[in-house]
Amino acid sequence: MRAMAGIFGGFILAFLSSQVASLIFRINPATILFLLIWAVGFAIAFKAKSSAKAWRWLLLLSALFAFLLPIAVNSIPRLDPFASSQSGPAEALGYGIGSTLGQGFTRIFGTVCGVVTGVILLGVGLAVGRKKTSEEKETDEAEVVLD
Numbered sequence: 379m380r381a382m383a384g385i386f387g388g389f390i391l392a393f394l395s396s397q398v399a400s401l402i403f404r405i406n407p408a409t410i411l412f413l414l415i416w417a418v419g420f421a422i423a424f425k426a427k428s429s430a431k432a433w434r435w436l437l438l439l440s441a442l443f444a445f446l447l448p449i450a451v452n453s454i455p456r457l458d459p460f461a462s463s464q465s466g467p468a469e470a471l472g473y474g475i476g477s478t479l480g481q482g483f484t485r486i487f488g489t490v491c492g493v494v495t496g497v498i499l500l501g502v503g504l505a506v507g508r509k510k511t512s513e514e515k516e517t518d519e520a521e522v523v524l525d
Contacts, residue, residue, distance in 0.1 A: 379429035387436030388419020390499075394443035401450035430507035437503030444499055447492030451485055 392415040400408040419436055426432035 380423045380426060380432050383426075383429050383432040383436060384420040384423030387423065387433055387440070388416045390440045391419045391436055391443065392416035394440050394447065394495075398443050398446045398450045401447075402453055428507070432507075434503055434507030437499050437506065441496050441499035441503055444492050444496035447495070448489035451488030451492070454481075454485075 392412045395415045396408040396412040399405055399411055405411060422435050422439075423429075423432040426435060
């Protein structure tokens with residue numbers, strides 16, 4: 379089961395971290411970084427005491443990178459909307475309006491995706507692999523007896 383955590387959880391971690399790194403550091407393509415971080419995900423999974431702990435670590439690290447995604451998206455340099463080589467003022471205005479709207483929608487979409495993904499991964503990561511309290515253990519034991 380830790381191998382599955384390493385494969386899938388490492389993939390999620392590698393995908394998010396390579397996206398953040400490629401946006402911030404302008405690495406194109408980030409394939410080598412992706413494979414290195416996937417290997418780190420495997421190492422985290424196999425060093426964990428249980429598969430639940432492996433999933434917890436991988437999901438919490440993925441949530442960290444998901445929350446860094448809006449910062450990375452907003453670090454993309456802005457294009458000068460009116461620095462085009464178009465022939466007339468109408469073309470320059472159209473280019474300026476289009477690039478401004480496109481950049482705005484890209485930033486908003488990246489921010490929303492990063493925050494929503496981060497909240498989901500953080501919630502699941504905090505719920506998985508934690509130690510049970512004595513009340514939860516008693517409840518689980520009572521359910522086993524009833525079955």
